[in-house]
Amino acid sequence: MADWTDAEKSTISAVWGQVDINEVGPLALGRVLIVYPWTQRYFGSFGDVSTAAAIMGNPKVAAHGKVVCGALDKAVKNMGNILATYKSLSETHANKLFVDPENFRVLADVLTIVIAAKFGAAFTPEIQATWQKFMKVVVAAMSSRYF
Amino acid sequence: MSLTAKDKSVVKAFWGKVSGKADVVGAEALGRMLTAYPQTKTYFSHWADLSPGSDPVKKHGSTIMGAIGNAVGVIDELVGGLSALSDLHAFKLRVDPGNFKILSHNILVTLAIHFPRDFTPEVHIAVDKFLAALSAALADKYR
Numbered sequence: 001m002a003d004w005t006d007a008e009k010s011t012i013s014a015v016w017g018q019v020d021i022n023e024v025g026p027l028a029l030g031r032v033l034i035v036y037p038w039t040q041r042y043f044g045s046f047g048d049v050s051t052a053a054a055i056m057g058n059p060k061v062a063a064h065g066k067v068v069c070g071a072l073d074k075a076v077k078n079m080g081n082i083l084a085t086y087k088s089l090s091e092t093h094a095n096k097l098f099v100d101p102e103n104f105r106v107l108a109d110v111l112t113i114v115i116a117a118k119f120g121a122a123f124t125p126e127i128q129a130t131w132q133k134f135m136k137v138v139v140a141a142m143s144s145r146y147f
Numbered sequence: 148m149s150l151t152a153k154d155k156s157v158v159k160a161f162w163g164k165v166s167g168k169a170d171v172v173g174a175e176a177l178g179r180m181l182t183a184y185p186q187t188k189t190y191f192s193h194w195a196d197l198s199p200g201s202d203p204v205k206k207h208g209s210t211i212m213g214a215i216g217n218a219v220g221v222i223d224e225l226v227g228g229l230s231a232l233s234d235l236h237a238f239k240l241r242v243d244p245g246n247f248k249i250l251s252h253n254i255l256v257t258l259a260i261h262f263p264r265d266f267t268p269e270v271h272i273a274v275d276k277f278l279a280a281l282s283a284a285l286a287d288k289y290r
Contacts, residue, residue: 034268035275052268109252117259117266125175125182125199128256132183 001083002137009079011130015123016076019115025069026062028111030055036106042099068107075138082141090145101143108135150273150280155222157273162219164265165258172257173212174205180253187246211250218281225284233288244289247282254278 004012033040034052043049046060055061071089078085093099112131116123123131150158165172178199180187194203214232221228236242255275259266266274 031268031271035272056268113255113259113271116256117263120260120263123256123260125179128179129183129185 001141002133004079008130008133011127012076012079012134015115015119015127015131016072018119019069021069021073022066024111024114024118025065025067026056027065028107028114029065029068030058030061031114032103032107032110033061035110039103039106042097042103069111072138075134075141079134082137083144086138086141087145090142093142094146101139101146104139104142108139111135148276148279150222150276154273154276157270158222158277159219161262161265161270161274162216164262166216168261169212169216170205170209172208172254172261173210173215174208175199175260176250176254176257177208177211178204179256180250183253184249187249190240190242190246215254215278215281218284219277222277225280226287229281229284230288233285236285237288237290244282244286247285248279251275251278251282 033043033049033055040049043061043064046064047058048054049058049061074085075082093101112128112135115131116128178201181191181197181204182199188197191197191203194201196203198204218225218229226233236244255266255271255278258274259271
């Protein structure tokens with residue numbers, strides 16, 4: 001779907017290698033649910049999401065954050081083949097979960113912000129550019145089976 | 148999505164912390180936008196150097212953050228308060244308003260980097276709403 005230089009591939013691996021999914025996943029998903037509250041529509045069975053504190057303390061939100069973030073691992077390990085890697089996940093989100101693909105863009109942006117906060121100045125503009133290219137391809141692949 | 152009284156007070160309080168570093172934040176946000184979203188460079192073809200940290204980027208980043216700081220001061224009346232800037236962007240600069248969202252994202256990334264403890268989810272939502280309202284006010288005169 002996209003061409004990756006060796007430098008880009010190693011940047012993505014290096015960034016991902018320093019991301020603790022168990023920490024970043026819950027932070028990112030929680031932040032999405034707080035900053036874009038309409039996204040809570042998908043999580044009716046998760047219990048109390050009525051306040052920011054409830055969301056950040058909700059164990060189901062945390063668990064799901066780990067699942068979602070964990071799925072990014074597949075893309076990092078298959079950068080040459082992201083479209084095929086996410087074919088069935090895209091179909092599931094389109095046809096079973098009925099998730100608006102706009103949410104993939106939203107999550108990608110919030111994840112970028114959470115990672116930036118963790119890395120600080122080490123998340124340079126150049127690293128951000130490569131990371132955002134990677135996010136763009138992941139989002140496109142996750143959106144690819146929506147007809 | 149209009150700004151509530153709480154949104155406005157969160158933005159004002161946070162901006163109090165940001166204003167000391169406004170120039171740095173502005174320059175960095177602009178540099179990040181030009182690097183991570185290269186299509187935005189089309190508006191700056193008259194600059195010799197578009198790299199992060201270059202003189203034109205630092206100067207213009209400072210201009211932008213100054214204007215955003217002023218907008219915090221007129222947060223109750225953004226459309227009126229930004230009327231002249233809207234004229235400028237609509238008729239002279241003719242920047243596609245889609246780019247306001249892109250710059251806003253890069254401002255959020257920069258704020259998260261420089262204020263990791265203060266840029267909580269509650270601050271994030273208020274600032275995101277404010278930048279969206281600001282962008283709408285900036286686009287007000289476009290057509």
